[in-house]
Amino acid sequence: MKLESAKENQIYKIFAHVRSFFIKFIAIILFIILWEVLSIVGVFDPNFISSPTNIIITAWQLIIHGMIIEDILYTLIRVIIGISLAILIAIPLGFLLGGYFKKIEESLNPFFILLEQFNPLTLFHLLILVTIINELSTVIIIYWAAQWPILNNTVTGAKNVNPTYVKVAKATKLDKFDIFWKVQLRSSLSNIFSGIRLGILSGFLMAFGVEMMGMTTGKGLGYFIMNSQMNGEVSFIWAGIFIMTLLSLLITLSINQIEKYLCKN
Amino acid sequence: MNLNLSNFNENTKIIKGHDNISEVKEELAVNGKEITGPPKIRIDNVKKIFKTKNNKTSKIEDFIALNDVNLDIYKGEFLVVLGPSGCGKSTLLDILGGLSPASEGEVKIDDNVITEPGLDRGIVFQQYALLPWRNALKNVTFPLENNKKDAESEEIARKYLALVGLSSFEDRYPHELSGGMKQRVAIARALAIDPEILLMDEPFAAVDAQTRAILQEDLLKITENTKKTVIFITHSIDEAVFLADRVAVMTARPGTIKEIVNIPFSRHHRIATDFKNNSDFISLRRRVWDLLKEEVIKSQEITEKRIKFEENENIDGGGI
Numbered sequence: 001m002k003l004e005s006a007k008e009n010q011i012y013k014i015f016a017h018v019r020s021f022f023i024k025f026i027a028i029i030l031f032i033i034l035w036e037v038l039s040i041v042g043v044f045d046p047n048f049i050s051s052p053t054n055i056i057i058t059a060w061q062l063i064i065h066g067m068i069i070e071d072i073l074y075t076l077i078r079v080i081i082g083i084s085l086a087i088l089i090a091i092p093l094g095f096l097l098g099g100y101f102k103k104i105e106e107s108l109n110p111f112f113i114l115l116e117q118f119n120p121l122t123l124f125h126l127l128i129l130v131t132i133i134n135e136l137s138t139v140i141i142i143y144w145a146a147q148w149p150i151l152n153n154t155v156t157g158a159k160n161v162n163p164t165y166v167k168v169a170k171a172t173k174l175d176k177f178d179i180f181w182k183v184q185l186r187s188s189l190s191n192i193f194s195g196i197r198l199g200i201l202s203g204f205l206m207a208f209g210v211e212m213m214g215m216t217t218g219k220g221l222g223y224f225i226m227n228s229q230m231n232g233e234v235s236f237i238w239a240g241i242f243i244m245t246l247l248s249l250l251i252t253l254s255i256n257q258i259e260k261y262l263c264k265n
Numbered sequence: 266m267n268l269n270l271s272n273f274n275e276n277t278k279i280i281k282g283h284d285n286i287s288e289v290k291e292e293l294a295v296n297g298k299e300i301t302g303p304p305k306i307r308i309d310n311v312k313k314i315f316k317t318k319n320n321k322t323s324k325i326e327d328f329i330a331l332n333d334v335n336l337d338i339y340k341g342e343f344l345v346v347l348g349p350s351g352c353g354k355s356t357l358l359d360i361l362g363g364l365s366p367a368s369e370g371e372v373k374i375d376d377n378v379i380t381e382p383g384l385d386r387g388i389v390f391q392q393y394a395l396l397p398w399r400n401a402l403k404n405v406t407f408p409l410e411n412n413k414k415d416a417e418s419e420e421i422a423r424k425y426l427a428l429v430g431l432s433s434f435e436d437r438y439p440h441e442l443s444g445g446m447k448q449r450v451a452i453a454r455a456l457a458i459d460p461e462i463l464l465m466d467e468p469f470a471a472v473d474a475q476t477r478a479i480l481q482e483d484l485l486k487i488t489e490n491t492k493k494t495v496i497f498i499t500h501s502i503d504e505a506v507f508l509a510d511r512v513a514v515m516t517a518r519p520g521t522i523k524e525i526v527n528i529p530f531s532r533h534h535r536i537a538t539d540f541k542n543n544s545d546f547i548s549l550r551r552r553v554w555d556l557l558k559e560e561v562i563k564s565q566e567i568t569e570k571r572i573k574f575e576e577n578e579n580i581d582g583g584g585i
């Protein structure tokens with residue numbers, strides 16, 4: 001009797017899981033099905049738009065034949081280094097400006113907005129001359145684009161730390177270091193992570209841009225896509241876009257996991 | 266326990282500045298409090314000046330928030346500071362908590378001048394001030410974590426959550442708690458370090474009247490059982506008269522202690538009888554209101570004057 005109800009419970013739980021999964025992803029699923037159907041019916045010309053199944057099969061083929069692995073790794077590593085740099089620089093800078101030197105932040109803010117508007121791609125050639133190394137300039141451009149949302153969000157987070165929380169910490173005799181870790185950083189965490197997620201998007205955008213310009217060493221997903229375009233390999237273009245999107249999604253998801261883990265403690 | 270009124274009048278004698286200890290002793294004896302030794306906390310000529318920037322002239326000006334505050338608080342006493350809003354109550358509490366220094370004068374606890382926060386003082390802040398990313402238990406362990414092991418902190422925190430009646434809510438996050446529950450957690454957190462002194466800044470201002478009445482009773486019981494010295498800030502006369510052994514009435518800004526009113530009834534009497542509907546309570550409330558009324562009007566006049574001033578200036582500006 002008891003066992004049966006436990007079993008029922010388990011089944012119900014699984015059912016509830018599946019249901020919530022469907023509710024969450026129903027829009028994506030419908031979108032893909034519609035895309036596939038329109039491709040099969042012939043509304044989408046396969047010379048321009050590949051069908052979802054075709055994209056997945058092509059991507060899989062490219063991977064198992066090792067035709068795209070190197071490009072994936074290049075893009076991935078460039079983006080990871082660029083974004084890590086952005087995180088390492090923008091978060092401490094954001095705290096200095098938003099938390100400790102508010103006056104300076106006020107004066108620097110307009111200047112930062114100006115810098116942010118500036119598109120580093122336009123200076124790419126100059127940057128290569130200065131840094132000599134292609135890879136370095138690629139990473140710098142990704143870093144540049146990724147740092148602004150992280151910096152802005154960190155400043156906002158640091159500025160908006162409830163001063164009463166800091167008082168609570170001071171009243172219990174925490175030192176500056178502990179107050180920073182346990183209160184100021186902790187209460188800005190969700191702001192910072194929103195910034196990082198935006199940073200990942202613009203980082204990938206820039207990586208794509210730089211690689212498309214073909215000025216890199218001829219590696220990376222952007223380069224792969226541009227090359228396929230020149231060779232008229234439509235399904236390769238789509239597979240490249242698919243993989244790039246997947247990479248961005250994977251990094252964002254792992255950032256979400258890190259956020260969840262940090263917020264638990 | 267029925268006090269006759271002539272006795273009661275005698276016991277609500279007014280004292281200014283620093284008290285005559287023997288007089289206070291007599292007074293507090295009526296509350297069922299026995300005073301031994303000198304004051305636990307001595308506030309001595311405390312003045313607080315904020316530097317503020319005048320918006321019009323951009324000049325830095327002195328803004329006197331507190332002026333010449335003198336007050337003695339005895340061990341085990343429940344002292345309520347009552348004053349109109351903006352008179353500097355929170356400022357005074359910050360100084361007592363060691364969170365901000367006095368511009369002049371000093372505060373001594375057991376003859377030691379306060380220069381920084383200390384674990385001898387637990388503070389309940391005006392807003393709930395619970396850390397939203399921590400559940401009830403972790404909010405209470407917060408002040409313990411640096412000195413104790415996790416398991417020990419949690420054990421102590423559980424004990425204090427039980428004391429405030431929240432044992433089954435330890436996993437709840439602040440946004441999942443009602444206003445009254447949040448305030449209970451805040452009290453548990455202040456008690457967790459087992460301080461001798463409890464500083465409370467309008468802790469019940471944001472909860473509904475019914476919940477407040479229950480919180481007040483519970484607070485009286487808890488502080489009586491744990492033998493804390495309490496400084497409790499409020500702008501509510503009813504709350505002051507119900508909770509206090511003595512009420513220190515403050516003036517409008519710049520805040521100073523106007524008068525100290527003794528509440529000559531034991532805590533037990535206040536809880537056990539229907540004290541709030543008692544004629545003694547009502548006449549005490551009237552007396553305190555008479556003291557406070559003038560200050561409330563004064564603090565409002567200050568704002569009115571300022572509004573008129575700004576209007577005049579606008580007209581002048583338009584003429585040029």
Ligand SMILES: Nc1ncnc2c1ncn2[C@@H]1O[C@H](COP(=O)(O)OP(=O)(O)O)[C@@H](O)[C@H]1O
Pocket residue numbers: 315316317328330348349350351352353354355356357518
């Ligand atoms: N850091 C500060 N700088 C300038 N003025 C302040 C500061 N803190 C408080 N004040 C002013 O001091 C006065 C007293 O404030 P406060 O102690 O919070 O009053 P209360 O708690 O009695 O309502 C108010 O007019 C307030 O605006």
Ligand SMILES: [Mg+2]
Pocket residue numbers: 354355356391466467
């Ligand atoms: Mg206040």
